[in-house]
Amino acid sequence: MDAQLLDILCCPLTRSKLRLEGEELVAEKPEGAGLRYPIRQGIPILLVDEAKLPPGVANLEEFKRKYADQIPA
Secondary structure, three states, X not given: OOHHHHHHOEOOOOXXXXXXXXXXXXXXXXXXXXXXXXXEOOEEOOOHXXXXXXXXXXXXXXXXXXXXXXXOO
């Protein structure tokens, strides 16, 4: 992934920076519990519905409730 592109991308939900981990982009916030977005055929898929949730979070609504203080309005 191009470093310049990575510098401008952010999590569409938390608006935090993303870091590259293998074939995924991982949101830096909430720390240790960021959403993981897939990269398919070199294209980042920044759709919240496509993101992997952190361990211990059953669904997106639970994630939003649990980390409401870290999600911009």
